[in-house]
Amino acid sequence: MKIGLEVHVALPTKSKLFCSCSSISDEPNSAICPICMGFPGSKPMLNGAALSQAINVANALNCKISESTSFVRKVYFYPDLPKSYQITQTQGAIGGNGSVELESKRIGIRRIQLEEDPAKIVREENYTLIDFNRSGVPLVEIVTEPDISSEEELREFVFALKSILYYLGIDIEKELKVDLNISVAKERVEIKNVTGLRNLIDAARYEIKRQQELVAKKQKVESETRSYNEKAMRTESSREKESDEEYGFIYDPDLTSYSTKSASVQKPVYAGKIAREYGKKYGGAAKTILELIQFDKRSLELIDYAKAKWPMQNIINVVEVLKKYGHMDIPDEKFTRLIEIAKSGTPVNEQVLKQVIKGAAVETSNVGSTDIDKEIKAMIKANQKLLKEYDKNPKVFNFIIGEVAKKLKANPKDVSARLSSILEKI
Template identity: 35%
Template sequence: MKYDIIIGLEIHAELNTKSKMFCSCNNLSDKLEPNTAICPVCMGHPGTMPVANFEAIKWTILCGLALDCKINKYSKFDRKNYFYPDLPKGYQISQYDLPLCYKGKLEIDNNDIDITRIHLEEDTGKLIHTDDGSIIDFNRAGTPLMEMVTEPVIKSAQEAKKFCQRYQQILRYLNISSANMEKGEMRCEANISLQEKSSWQYLKDGVITAKKGKTLNPKVELKNLNSFKAIEKGIEYEIQEQSKRLDDGEKLEAETKGWDEKKQITVRQRRKESSADYRYFPEPDIPPLKISNELLNEIKQSLVELPQAKIKRFKKQYGFTEEMSEAVIYDKAVANWLEQVISELRAWIDASNDSWERQNKKLAKSAHNLLTTGLFQYLKKDKKTIGDIKITAENFAELITLHYQGKINSTTLYDILKEMYKNGGDPTDIMKEKGLEQIDNEEKLKDIILEIIKKHPKEAEDYKNGKEALLKFFIGQTMAKTKGKANPAKIQEILKEELNK
């Protein structure tokens, strides 16, 4: 590729506050009849007065703190004027020059992505297009909408996707948005441009400028990216498209495009408006916001350990790899549950004569393994979450100790897990009730093996005469006889001893 790829993201997220942004209407109206969670304020009737939702302001600041942003001590709301059928007031209350948060960063693959700003605004209604024309549901009008904008410093479609995934995790960790992309609770737009190498540079604050004698190529704003897959595919497509057109010597123009999921292409929507078209001016009905240090300190109390920090800690504390950590931190509840299991294992080791320092990484990995290769499959199949399961962290840990002590083999481990997933219960009880305990008693195992050898004299003779492959036959016979409950290493040991006699 002879061009530098320059991508900036704008991500809107609906906040989960109880009421809407500027009125007391129900904000969690997902399941309500259309146009029932509305009032004169969110319908923009003349003479009504908006009152800003304090919770939404606090949550936006919380998100800013989580992304290392600076917080404006003095902030305000502004009117963004445009006409669209889903916008009842004819303008949107947003924030223009004094957003709540600015200058932050988020680390992706050991690389800081700079964040320009996070501001608060209100969502529009929902237009639904039918064969008979368009209908509209205003329940969503006035939902608190938090917009985060990155600097144009992202260099690939993969990096953009990772950024969005991590941001979604953070919103969920902070418990401020469900951020479900398929439901439109989190919506991403990408600004993409390609510049000839060494023809441009960053100025202060992420502004891009052409070097002397060069010109910049315009950017395309890509919308309709409503899944992580669409983000990656859409951006990748647009990069290829622009590169091809530049190669052909075409002069590009700034435009807004949408990702067509069905055709897997980007399609032109309209020419891009500049911000002057919106005629921003300060919202006269809402007083400016003063953010005190006391309030900031209060909000800081709600900060939690974030995904990036959890990954680092899991790697260090439990010896997990990056991939292993990612596999369990995507959901805070899953990560917490795994840590509960590990803490139960620690209590068990502490009560024995062993030391946790010696065993911790091994046991933590066993817990991770049984969770991701066992439990996750059931959860995925039944579309359930960790909060829905009947297995307690204590019982899950006990199951791991049964295997660790050699009381059950790997096959039985997963059999008991399946049973526990269905009906809950104590793994030791299940093991005893169903007679799944591994046959460890050597005398008992030897008796079984001697019987098998007696039943197959010809094979035993052949083995003795050098047909060593027959050992597998005898192992199979023994496994069948013991219904897989015997320790395979021990079977082999006894078999070799007895067959060579």
């Protein structure tokens, strides 16, 4: 089975791709101007921020980035397209030849291109309205190779992509339009314009099953364009052949070619890779780590801060609790304290969390062979004389606590509690 995607994602720029209108607006037809309405006489000017974001997407998807990039006109007539052509890219695209790494597979990325979004069509029962606020919003189109070979892989790919984009500050769910190509047998079926992640997975599941059933019955799968009916949750034939499409592309002579060199490129974050690596190196289930960090930058920050000092399982537990009760903005020392508590064996729950955030002491219960115990015992062993004096001189007590706390960077309260319990036994 071969599945390939053309994913269109809106870029979070302040203004539109070719004019200074806001790309976010509520009131229909409020963020419009002669340029994004295609008024005669207006000309497009490229938004550098959109170009820069698209370059970052290409970079994060391991693409080869073109030195300079240019635009074409794709001509077709539809009420949502004010100029009756869309400014998009073909040969002069931002980049291509990239990949997304999954757990056990690499999915090829054929091309990354930047283009303008058409207007939004609002269909009412007896009429249709057009909201041009969306006209000209920058979209990045990500075209994959047909390397995906199951629904599971599709899901993994889509979430990996969503995570990579999330770390670039791009929310895939804000506006997602996908053309889905599926061939179970030889014939390719394209499902056009599937919107949203959930529909994408549902449409793929339906279409895979449909084609599998045809193949099982030894019937021919028609090579065609289909659309996804959200309500009925099934794909339906659009009764058009892809070969009928004729866009008459020409380069857009209102725009020039643009260097990609000056864009500042962010280091991409691959959550899946990090989760697998941390799992191996620090312990803890890669899957759990991934769940925490895939769409949460702060989780990754907290884990990164603590990972070399504490057992991964304790860190995970604490981060999960912080997340659950909405305290991800916790300062470092309180976060450390929570991990210490977790490590001591006391479960970190809402109650404990509240105490630590307030700065109150927390009783820990574990009497096991913690690092503190080891260190205290070593101190006692090395200073037998001190042991004899301890009930006469309380300063000795404080000296041991101080030394141990300093050495382990531990909380003196914890050391004190451990020391008392050890001394009682002696």
